[in-house]
Amino acid sequence: MQIERSAVRAAELTNMILTFARRGRFEIKTADLNEIVLEVVQILERTTDRSIKIGHILSPKPCYVDIDSAKMEQAVMNICVNAVEAMPNGGGLTIKTEVSFYSFDGMEKKLPHQPADGEYVRLSVMDTGAGMDNETRQRIFDPFFTTKGESGGTGLGLAMAYGVVNEFNGHIEVESKPGIGTTFNCYLPLSKGHPEVKEGQDRDKPFEASKGKGETILLVDDESIIRELGRDVLEQLGYNVFVAEDGLAALHLYEKHRDKIDLVILDLIMPNLGGKEAFERLRQINPKVKVIISTGYAKDEILEPLLDNRADGFIKKPYKIQNMAQVVKSVINTDK
Ligand SMILES: Nc1ncnc2c1ncn2[C@@H]1O[C@H](COP(=O)(O)OP(=O)(O)OP(=O)(O)O)[C@@H](O)[C@H]1O
Numbered sequence: 584m585q586i587e588r589s590a591v592r593a594a595e596l597t598n599m600i601l602t603f604a605r606r607g608r609f610e611i612k613t614a615d616l617n618e619i620v621l622e623v624v625q626i627l628e629r630t631t632d633r634s635i636k637i638g639h640i641l642s643p644k645p646c647y648v649d650i651d652s653a654k655m656e657q658a659v660m661n662i663c664v665n666a667v668e669a670m671p672n673g674g675g676l677t678i679k680t681e682v683s684f685y686s687f688d689g690m691e692k693k694l695p696h697q698p699a700d701g702e703y704v705r706l707s708v709m710d711t712g713a714g715m716d717n718e719t720r721q722r723i724f725d726p727f728f729t730t731k732g733e734s735g736g737t738g739l740g741l742a743m744a745y746g747v748v749n750e751f752n753g754h755i756e757v758e759s760k761p762g763i764g765t766t767f768n769c770y771l772p773l774s775k776g777h778p779e780v781k782e783g784q785d786r787d788k789p790f791e792a793s794k795g796k797g798e799t800i801l802l803v804d805d806e807s808i809i810r811e812l813g814r815d816v817l818e819q820l821g822y823n824v825f826v827a828e829d830g831l832a833a834l835h836l837y838e839k840h841r842d843k844i845d846l847v848i849l850d851l852i853m854p855n856l857g858g859k860e861a862f863e864r865l866r867q868i869n870p871k872v873k874v875i876i877s878t879g880y881a882k883d884e885i886l887e888p889l890l891d892n893r894a895d896g897f898i899k900k901p902y903k904i905q906n907m908a909q910v911v912k913s914v915i916n917t918d919k
């Protein structure tokens with residue numbers, strides 16, 4: 584059960600991260616990747632120990648790519664932070680950009696699918712750090728995969744970078760030798776346009792109709808990342824959000840703010856009072872409370888009675904922003 588549950592979570596989270604990378608605020612513009620590299624280098628120079636030598640070799644040609652600059656900068660930053668962390672005793676970190684025609688023949692093994700040949704901007708992050716063995720290398724993009732022990736990472740840095748680069752139709756590839764170092768190569772299609780706003784922005788238009796009007800939602804989930812991503816999605820949709828990490832915390836919050844809370848989104852499986860019990864108790868406090876059940880599992884025996892009985896709606900995790908928008912809106916607008 585433990586393994587199955589964590590597998591379900593990993594799948595949920597990967598999808599959440601991908602969804603997150605695609606969410607409404609996402610704004611695709613043509614930008615010069617060289618400028619992003621310069622920003623990242625500046626931040627690294629200010630924050631990294633002197634024992635790490637930071638260099639950059641930029642393509643003399645502008646590296647125009649169609650991206651959301653803020654997200655791409657975060658992705659590059661995540662890759663660089665790992666490089667720094669792989670060099671506890673100092674070393675060299677080099678970021679390089681090149682514009683070239685690339686053919687991906689023979690690379691199928693490293694990538695989930697073979698990209699089309701064409702003109703790409705290649706951004707490389709090279710370090711002289713600890714490197715990785717093959718077993719580690721194969722898992723680094725998995726959400727929650729970390730070798731940094733209890734003190735360290737969440738294991739989400741590269742999952743995020745992967746999601747973001749994919750969203751821009753790019754690819755990431757890794758080469759590494761234990762004791763020698765690691766190179767991450769990100770390939771992004773060279774933009775055919777000039778710096779200007781691209782149609783990618785229109786993606787959030789479909790959500791306009793299903794946006795909220797400042798209603799307040801209590802989101803209950805024991806997984807902090809899901810809480811935070813959920814909060815972010817709901818806030819973008821125009822709602823105020825309270826969060827609680829289990830059934831008990833949810834009841835306390837509900838008792839305190841029941842006049843303000845228009846809707847509760849409830850995870851079913853949680854420690855300290857699971858969703859089902861929390862649901863019953865919420866009903867006792869306010870028989871008219873509106874509740875949407877959220878779960879990573881398919882509608883099954885646990886769920887059917889709740890739905891038939893009285894739950895107002897059902898959202899399947901991983902949340903899809905559009906689905907979330909519609910279900911929440913329709914439940915909030917229903918009179919009880
Ligand atoms: N440049 C690198 N050199 C050696 N190992 C690396 C490098 N980059 C990533 N890794 C390995 O990949 C794992 C996953 O990286 P990721 O950034 O996703 O998570 P993390 O760094 O462990 O945690 P977080 O990014 O949340 O702090 C790392 O724990 C490390 O084992």
Ligand SMILES: [Mg+2]
Pocket residue numbers: 661664665736740741
């Ligand atoms: Mg990291």
